[in-house]
Amino acid sequence: MGKHTRRKLNRQQQRRVEKRRNAEALTPEERARAHNGVVITNFGKRVLVEDEQGEHHNCAIRQNLGKLVAGDRVLWTETGVPGEGVVIALEPRESLLARPGFRGQDRMIAANIDRIGIVAPLDPGVHPDMIDRYLVACCQQGFEPLLIINKTDLIESEEEWEALAETLLAYDELDLPILPVSAVDGSGLDKLREALKEHTSVLVGPSGAGKSSLIKALIPDLDIRIGALSEATGLGRHTTTNSVLYHLPEGGDLIDSPGVRLFSPEKPENLKALEACFPDIHQVAQGCRFNDCTHTDEPGCAVLAAVADGEIAFTRYHSFQRLREEFDL
Numbered sequence: 001m002g003k004h005t006r007r008k009l010n011r012q013q014q015r016r017v018e019k020r021r022n023a024e025a026l027t028p029e030e031r032a033r034a035h036n037g038v039v040i041t042n043f044g045k046r047v048l049v050e051d052e053q054g055e056h057h058n059c060a061i062r063q064n065l066g067k068l069v070a071g072d073r074v075l076w077t078e079t080g081v082p083g084e085g086v087v088i089a090l091e092p093r094e095s096l097l098a099r100p101g102f103r104g105q106d107r108m109i110a111a112n113i114d115r116i117g118i119v120a121p122l123d124p125g126v127h128p129d130m131i132d133r134y135l136v137a138c139c140q141q142g143f144e145p146l147l148i149i150n151k152t153d154l155i156e157s158e159e160e161w162e163a164l165a166e167t168l169l170a171y172d173e174l175d176l177p178i179l180p181v182s183a184v185d186g187s188g189l190d191k192l193r194e195a196l197k198e199h200t201s202v203l204v205g206p207s208g209a210g211k212s213s214l215i216k217a218l219i220p221d222l223d224i225r226i227g228a229l230s231e232a233t234g235l236g237r238h239t240t241t242n243s244v245l246y247h248l249p250e251g252g253d254l255i256d257s258p259g260v261r262l263f264s265p266e267k268p269e270n271l272k273a274l275e276a277c278f279p280d281i282h283q284v285a286q287g288c289r290f291n292d293c294t295h296t297d298e299p300g301c302a303v304l305a306a307v308a309d310g311e312i313a314f315t316r317y318h319s320f321q322r323l324r325e326e327f328d329l
């Protein structure tokens with residue numbers, strides 16, 4: 001068999017695998033027996049699926065479906081064992097947030113979301129670099145960003161509020177919704193509820209930011225439900241290891257995700273594509289002498305001038321350059 005033929009066959013096989021994931025590949029008999037469901041969480045080789053009545057089923061996954069993640073819409077069938085099932089098809093995803101993992105294998109964070117709540121904690125600190133990385137992902141995929149500043153109960157003085165405002169100035173100027181909250185004293189939670197209503201959102205941010213704490217604060221009877229979930233999945237209660245989908249009492253779904261040390265967005269196609277996700281820099285860059293200016297040391301660089309006179313926040317500039325270097329653009 002020649003090289004060419006083999007490649008062609010592989011592509012055909014590839015397509016067959018793709019097709020097998022979807023409902024269209026099911027036999028009429030399978031389809032008649034199947035129920036709709038949403039993946040609540042993936043715990044290794046199995047998933048917890050919620051049916052349309054809100055019941056949870058611990059499900060195996062049919063071969064070739066690929067990995068599933070919280071938020072995935074699936075078709076599943078009963079096995080005869082109460083509380084168990086088999087996922088037999090994956091509905092096409094409307095969106096997917098993922099991050100690069102080991103050996104180029106993407107790690108999925110959440111599916112079918114439309115909003116990303118970036119949780120930045122005052123302790124250990126609000127880091128613009130982390131925020132900017134998620135903002136690039138939002139820009140690339142059309143997710144609405146929501147900047148959630150958690151642990152405001154730790155703020156002790158007016159000066160600390162001012163320092164925070166200073167850090168957030170660039171985001172305010174970008175017209176991002178910014179919500180200062182505290183999972184501990186409950187401040188800002190009403191506004192957060194309001195912002196999450198009618199959306200499927202995912203909370204992201206570093207480990208210890210308080211993502212799970214915020215979800216617990218938003219959902220009063222969650223402790224009981226987390227107990228049931230731990231029982232069903234055998235997972236513990238603390239550091240989040242897998243994304244989990246929750247329903248908010250006021251409406252909207254919220255996905256908790258494991259903390260990530262350093263999130264990276266998808267590699268932008270080119271320098272301009274990265275720049276387009278930094279609107280503040282992009283706008284000023286129109287004034288650079290060179291069209292392909294990297295804003296590092298070029299003569300006539302309008303961005304460097306704007307950073308020097310404080311018109312562009314240095315943190316934003318730094319985030320941009322860090323990503324540019326990381327992606328070799």
Ligand SMILES: Nc1nc2c(ncn2[C@@H]2O[C@H](COP(=O)(O)OP(=O)(O)OP(=O)(O)O)[C@@H](O)[C@H]2O)c(=O)[nH]1
Binds near residue numbers: 153213
């Ligand atoms: N002071 C204060 N502490 C908080 C607040 N929210 C969470 N914490 C604490 O921060 C720590 C981490 O909270 P978690 O909710 O587990 O953080 P997480 O973002 O879910 O972390 P991972 O699951 O590891 O990604 C816990 O000790 C919480 O008690 C807050 O608003 N104020």
Ligand SMILES: [Mg+2]
Binds near residue numbers: 257
């Ligand atoms: Mg957590």
Ligand SMILES: [Zn+2]
Binds near residue numbers: 285288289300301
């Ligand atoms: Zn420039």
